[in-house]
Amino acid sequence: MIVIPMAGRSQRFFDAGYGEPKYRLDLNGVSVFAHAVESFRGQFETHPFLFIVAAEALEFVREEARRLGVREVRVVALPGPTAGQAETVELGLAGEGDATPLTIFNIDTFRPGFAFPGPWYEALDGWLEVFVGEGDNWSYVRPAPGDAPLALETAEKRPISNLCCTGLYHFARAGDFRAALAAERLAPQARELYVAPLYNHLIGRGARIGYHRIGRDEVIFCGTPQEYQGLIRLA
Template sequence: MIIIPMVGLSSRFFKAGFTKPKFQLELSGETVFSRAVRSFEHYFDSERFLFITRPDYDTPAFVSSELERLGIANASVTTIAHDTQGQAETVSLGLKDTAGSEPLLIFNIDTFRYDYRKPDFIDTCDGYLEVFSGEGDHWSFVEPGAENSVLRTTEKERISSLCSDGLYYFKTRDLFETALSEARAKNETTKGEFYIAPLYNTLIKSGASIKYEEIALSEIDFCGTPDEFEALKKKFSS
């Protein structure tokens, strides 16, 4: 299952003068939503998609309309009407009665991943993160080991140059929920929120095989801030 949580408030965009959520904005005739979801175009006919939305700004109807236009064969939309304690909790709430054995592939609604394909090792690991070599300390990071193994992850703490692009895989929902439950029990939050990348540390400590896949910056674009949005407007119009 491919899961797109999208319950953020787009606060930076509204503060910058925009009047609707960032995923509803258009870039050269195509919405941010559509560009993000088309990251997984190769799997439109084979994977089940889950979109977790807020009820405001007519978002459920907007998403349903976009999904029909994109032609995704198997998609569902669930709505959360209250704030959550971060992306990990959002995903957990949105999964509802999803089977514990269901594989989870989680991605952001404000990132464009071009021509995504699952890595060859996906069937031999318990989870993986997609990363790129980047600057700054505002990312999730991995400490790399041998053969693309992850030794540990951090949130907003730079332990290597390998930054998460927001794509996270868990072999089963049960693994994800187990890690989240432990994070809740220990109140392991960053700025009061449960992020997804740190959940892998619990699994690593239990002996799970967590890997990373490094991609080039040319394979991805970020649209999470007004400045990034404006830069992409120029890029796509040139």
């Protein structure tokens, strides 16, 4: 299942003077929402999609997903703000079985031509997509010793390596996600309930969590007004 949480308030965009939430903004004739979801065009026929939204986005998301041609769509509207992206996903998954695989992705990031990595990753308990970068505003993966791309630790807004996450997180089972979030609530690693730190609880109990490295030029970020304006100038 492809899970796209988008219940945030787009506060940075409203503070910058925009009159609409970022997912509705036009970018080269289509919405930011459409650019993000188009990342998974190769999965439109094979994977169910779950969009977790604020109530006012419900009809917009249904119509855009229909127009894009996503075959199986579920849209869950939340009544109000949550304690972070991880809690947003948890609420949206209500009623979903623990065995369901989850691939979580941001609504303000584009991954043109995304494809799932090879069979080695299918045997893992989860993995994160990363690129080599710098700064203190990402999620991060610290590699485990050895040649295999396995994670020793994950962190949010704390640079523990130069492997920065694109915002794509995979869990082999929804039950593992739920258990890790329950553990995170007992000892939060950040002020919000982010997804990346959840992997530490799985790693701590022996799960095999990998990372899949891509080139920095394979991912496009549109999460801030500055990034959005930069993409308009490139058009």
